[in-house]
Amino acid sequence: MEKWTDLRYLQHGNRRQQRAYAILAALNLWTILAEFKPVLAGTIPLDIDIPGSDLDVLCEVAPADAPRFGELLQRHYGHRPDFRLTQQPIGGQASTVSSFRYRGMEVEVFGQAVPVAQQNGFRHLLVEAAVLQAGGEAWRQAVRRLKKQGLKTEPAFANLLQLAGDPYVALLKLEGKSVAELQDYIARHSILRK
Numbered sequence: 001m002e003k004w005t006d007l008r009y010l011q012h013g014n015r016r017q018q019r020a021y022a023i024l025a026a027l028n029l030w031t032i033l034a035e036f037k038p039v040l041a042g043t044i045p046l047d048i049d050i051p052g053s054d055l056d057v058l059c060e061v062a063p064a065d066a067p068r069f070g071e072l073l074q075r076h077y078g079h080r081p082d083f084r085l086t087q088q089p090i091g092g093q094a095s096t097v098s099s100f101r102y103r104g105m106e107v108e109v110f111g112q113a114v115p116v117a118q119q120n121g122f123r124h125l126l127v128e129a130a131v132l133q134a135g136g137e138a139w140r141q142a143v144r145r146l147k148k149q150g151l152k153t154e155p156a157f158a159n160l161l162q163l164a165g166d167p168y169v170a171l172l173k174l175e176g177k178s179v180a181e182l183q184d185y186i187a188r189h190s191i192l193r194k
Contacts, residue, residue, distance in 0.1 A: 004039050004040070004041075004045065004122070004125065005037075005039055007021055007024060007025075007030060007040065008021075009045075010024075010040075010044075010045070013047065014047055016044060016047075016049055016053075017044060017045070017047065019105075020040070020044045020055055020105075023055065023102055023103055023105055023107070024040070024055065024057075024107075026102070026103075027076075027077070027102060027107070028076075029057065029107075029109075032072065032076055033057070033059055033072070033109070036059035036060055036061055036065075036069060036111060037059065037060050037115075037116055038057050038058065038059050038109075038116075039057070039058045039059075039116045039122060040055060040056065040057055040058075041056045041057075041058050041121045041122055041124070041125045042054065042055065042056035042121070042125070042153070043147070043153055045125065045129075046125065046128055046129055046132060046140075047140060048128075048132070048140055048143045048144055048147070048153070049144075050144055050147050050148055054099075054105065054106035054107065054108050055105060055106070055107045055108065056108050056110065056121060057107065057108065057109045057110065058110050058111075058112075058116045058119050058121050058122055059109060059110065059111040059112075059116065060111070060112070060113070060114065060115050060116050060119075061096060061111035061112060061113060062113050063094060063113050066087070066094065066096055066111065066113075069096055069111050070085055070087070070096055070098070073085055073096075073098045073109060077098070077100050077107075078100075080100035080101060080102055081100065081101040081102075082099065082100055082101045082106070083098070083099070083100040084097075084098060084099050084100070085097075085098045086098075090112065091112075091120060093112050093113060093114060094112070094113065095110065095111065095112045096109075096110070096111040096112075097109070097110055097111075120168065120172070123172055123175060124153075124154055124168070124171055124172070126175070127157075127171050127172065127174050127175050128153065128157055128171075130174070130177065130178075130179060130182055131157060131161070131174065131182055131186075133179050133182075134179045134180075134182035134183045134185075134186055135182075135183075135186055135190075139160070142156075142160055143156045143157065143160065146159060146160070154167045154168050154171050155167040157171055158170050158171055159191075160190055160191055161174070161185070161186070161189060161190055162189050162190065162191060
């Protein structure tokens, strides 16, 4: 998890990753949300983003802190274009979801009373990173291609891996597999073999 908690890796990444770092730094998001242990998930950290991809920030928010978390987001970002703040159950958990635009990019902040390392968004990030490591650049390009055709990230991975059922659940069946195990899985099951 350590690699993903320190945003400095984005400074040395591609142009979009460097832009993401600049935006998050300008918003002072990591300092403002520090007590909620923010982590950037989604496509930009994995270098599989496409034009229009957003910044997905995951936070751990205890139920008692949810009102204060929402107030913090409202106070610091409520003046940003397209600001929204909702409370809704996601995955059976009460969740706070906020989004807004900054410098032409959408930023989504997600808070749930689950440690970030156990949230599905972070778990998907780890599985997808491992699959990309196992599959190489051809996989990165294939995922981007499917995303440009309108698929969300998890359905794109599930499609390429020929995972049946709900792609968000099916992808987690690969959780904890080594790169070698994933390479073997790709060789046997994927429509895009290495």
